[in-house]
Amino acid sequence: MKRTVIASFAAVVIGCGTITLAAPVNAVASGSAATQSSPVAGAIMVKFRDNGSAAGVLRQQGLTEGPGIGSTGAQLVKVPAGREAQVLEGLSRNPAVEYAEPDEAVTAASSDEYFPRQYALQNIGQQFTNTAGTLAVAGGTADADVDAVEAWNVTTGSGIKVAVLDSGVASDNADITPKVVARANFTNGKNGEDNYGHGTHVAGIVAATANNSVGVSGVCPGCTILDGKVLNDSGVGSSSSLANGINWAVNNGAKVINMSLGVRASRTLETAVNNAWSKGVVLVAAAGNGNNQAKIYPGAYPNVIAVAATDNTDAKAAFSTYGASWVDVAAPGVNIYSTFPNHTFVLGTQNNRSFGYDVGNGTSMSSPIVAATAALAWSSHAGATNTSVRANIETTADKISGTGTNWAHGRVNANNAVR
Template sequence: MKKTVIAGFAALMMGLGAITFAGPGNAAPEPSHIAGQIMVKFRVDAAAVGVLRRHGLSDGPWIGSTGARLIKVPAGKELQLIDALSRNPNVEYAEPDHVVTAATDQPNVDYFPSQYALHNTGQEFTSTMGVKVAGGTPDADVDAVEAWAKTTGAGITGAGIRVAVLDTGVTSSHDDISSQVDARVNYSDAATGEDIYGHGTHVAGIIAAIKNTVGVSGVCPDCDILDGKVLNDQGSGSTSSIAKGIGWAVEKEAKVINMSLGQRVSSRTLEIAVNNAWKAGAVIVAAAGNAGTQAKIYPGAYPNVIAVAATDNKNVKASFSTYGKWVDVAAPGVSVYSTFPNGSFVLGTQNNRSHGYDIASGTSMASPIVAGVAALVWSTSAGTGNASVRDKVESSADEKIYGTGTYWANGLVNACDAVDCVRP
């Protein structure tokens, strides 16, 4: 089995109106929106040009399949024009295009030589730095190794289940994850689709890194990744870029969409994109956030999304994890190993290396574990539809874990029980 190391960050937009990575201990950025553009949806499309012209504006491109348009406006006039347009009966809504920002967490000093999130015996072991590390609680893992006896994510046709990773991109030059990518698109304002930030590569590795004797293994090692770059090389983006990414994932027939990101302010455009994806048959998974409070984060808080909290290797809620009855399930999110780009990238690694593997903490790490479990379920006889897959993921979670019913509605996800594997 592969060893995976991921840097400590979490992609979950924590800011009021801002989308950031979910990393513990990060202060929420100030409210902000993209200057020079707003999102508008008209009740009658034919009225759009006339309404916009009266405000000195021109029509703009569609935002995915949401029915909303991205309208260019004078910088500094965004809120004024939103207010004016909202009063027009032909306008269903007008809203800011919120800034999405990636935030890193503080380095974790422990280095795990194995992936406790996938398989944990509870035994003490020696870290890669020669330090004795407590193994934690045996049941703190999601029993992925046991689940692999039944499925590793290939569907009935033999093709891998498609999981869309809407993030900072996935590196094109890493032996453990690059070959798992089926398609790529860049909706960020970055010059290329390459992962210069590092977060997306880590998230993708948690889901589908190749299972062999090198590096790490993903929860669903035979899954295919759809790389939707919606955040730029500084880890920031916009609500509209996320909505476009969701629409693209649906077009590419993603069975699961993972978003290790979020924003505090709900967006009608974003919710429409999520609902359209659900209607199209996708399971949508998102990080719950790292504010350590019960404040809702979107898209995680939308009904058609599985919101994921983070636990540690002792099977308790991570101190940084957002929680509440609106959160659906929990998964390991502390010191999770995974892939990083094989070159320079913005996020620093725990061991000060600039490439390869490392650990990271955040609900950004917990979310892709759940996405991987959902993909495994899709590859079984239970994978008849997104409603049945979601029900299987949630109903098979370990409800005995402390916090079920208060910190999260269900328990810690369990890959083995989700796919009805036969335990040794």
């Protein structure tokens, strides 16, 4: 029996062999990430005229000495979050202090226009609006991100192919279209174009071109994309189309396969997954958006990394499916900025998303972050295998709250995974 596969932008309803997933309400707030001053919360930098007086001066403020900062002679001093300005003012008036200043956040290893809105790659607690300015994202928690920028100091994933099995990748978004090296259509759609919008958003999360002064950066900006269209222009596919897509991806050299979709269990689909794993491919899939522990596939198969969603404070996304017995890792999946088609597409019509770029919500957005991290790990480790790459992803994840209950291993950390 053919089972229906539907893209996972949100809540999951399972029944009669189908999975339907509806988009959650976007939550966002005014403001801009590109503020002139972005101090790191909970820390300041202080240099004393005489280090012998440091302990006493800091004690007056209820503080203790911190580690030295390189050869500068300054210390990095921890202060209660929210008291940074008050402490700086007090220390600056003390004659024993040569200077006291904020520890400013270093931003943008990418020149891309919307990179400051990509908290998943680099979170400095920024606020931002969506493209149309109709939604606003409140500031999050600094470093509640996957440390992609730091990982790029090691590798950007050049030469690694990631298969995106989804609704297609738009041919008219210059930030992601050039990254597509092969296309195949396994649906009843008229052509391979993405008229739904989901696949283009997912592909941009993986590999959008970095430092081209426009748009966004992918987590693995050196990667290329294999575009396997397994969902039609309504966002619906089948187990057989997905299985065919997996086989095609393997035959075309995919190192990683991303599946931001869900379906009920199928022996055929599981065989396709296991065959891909046996050929050395890492497979990653969305855990679903039901805010429950119900398993969906292919994520729940043992040879697939199942991914839950977190927000910009490292909390479980309200919609995310969870359960450490089968959900492996988490990654940001709330208000994720990425590419969309530059032509009319279904998700744009349904949810007022803008042409070109906008936010998306769901474990659909979390899964490609993990797939891209796996691609970076492939690139950085000589002699890597799918087993070692999966271990790199899971064992180096940050053990945030929810680890061991909502997901087994933590929120992925690309910088750790590539080391």
